[in-house]
Amino acid sequence: MAGAAGAPTAVLDVAEVAPGVWVHAGQIGDFSPENGGDLANLGFVIGNRCVAVIDTGGSRRVGAALLAAIRIHTPLPVCFVIATHMHPDHLLGHAAFLGEHPEYVAAARQGKALALRAAGYLQRQQTQLGADAAGSEVVQADHPVAGDATLDLGGRQLQLRAWRTAHTDNDLTVQDSATSALFTGDLLFRTHLPVIDGSLRGWLRVLPELCALARPDAPVIPGHGEVGQGAAAFSPEQAYLQGLATEVRAGLKAGRTLTEVVAASRMPADWSLVDLYHRRNVTAAYAELEWED
Ligand SMILES: [Zn+2]
Structure with a gap:
């Protein structure tokens, strides 16, 4: 994503992972001028009538570079x-x-959660990206989804x-009917250490359901x-989160303080950004599991 002087490229690299299903691989890292906020995997799905975009990246410039990539592959309007x-x-x-006039779609609970955090997110992004943050704003969804929904x-x-x-x-998954x-x-x-900003126990509970949604092929x-394939793609994450829960529960049972549990926690191998996120995860897990029955 970074060109000369850290400027984001004008067109994102995308790969077709199934017919009509395109993915851009974000960089593994935290916001920085070097990556310009190009951190998350982004996608788009092309139908006969219009295009749906799944996530838009960490700055307006990344979003614009995604739109430019879409325009290489289809002239159809972006409807979602x-x-x-x-x-x-x-x-x-x-x-x-915004110029495409799509419906902005998100989990129903995102509105309130994002409204509370919007100013902080934008301030932090501005601090970390500098000029590359230009034009970014929080756009709230006008199409909230509670439970299941279908987009045509x-x-x-x-x-x-x-x-x-x-x-x-406010997590939301998207599955294409044509390719699964x-x-x-x-x-x-995957690769990037999982980060808990919700519930460790909740996450462990939904993982088997997610595995059931993932078709083997x-x-x-x-x-x-x-990009992975089938339920096996979830295995390393499931092992990490389960190990975290086991370790923190053992610490609580032994009467250890948060500081002691964090200090004793072994840094997991085979993941990136462990230094940035693992202790934070232990802290979140401790705070949650401390109150379980
Ligand atoms: Zn996230």
Whole structure:
């Protein structure tokens, strides 16, 4: 994503992972001038009538570069812009699509959660990106989804599901009827360490349902990391989260303080951004599990 002087490129690289289903692989990292906010995996699905976009990146410029990539592959209008959840690396590019006049779609619970965090997200993005943050804004959904919903693109439908609290309290998955390709948002992390901003127990509870949605021969597009296939794509994340719960419960049972549990926690191998997120996850898990029966 970074060109000379950290300027984002004008057109994102995208790959067709199933017929009519396109994915841009975000960089693994935190917001920086080097990556310009190009951190989350982004996608679009092309129907006979129109196009749906799934997540728009961490700045208006990333969103504009995604729109430019879409225009290489289809002249059809963008009728839906879907946010998989409230996190800024997934939706601060929304404003780039305003001229397309799409319906902005998100889990019903996103509105309130995002409204509370919007100013902080934008301030932090501005601090971390500088000039690359220009034009970014929080665009709230006008098409809230509670439970299940279907979007028609002409010749194919997208099945949307709003989940109980897991990665956040407003996670939404998108599955294409034509190919079974499944966009998980951050309910699935690969390579990038999973980050808990909702409920560890909730996340562990929804994982078997997510695995059941994933068809063995169909792509599973995580919020971060490489595209996988079928339920196996969830295994490393499930193992990490289960291990975290086991470790923190053992610490609580032994009467250890939060500081002691964090200090004793072994940094997990095989993941990126462990230094940035693992202790934070232990802290979140401790706060949650401390009160369980
Ligand atoms: Zn997230």
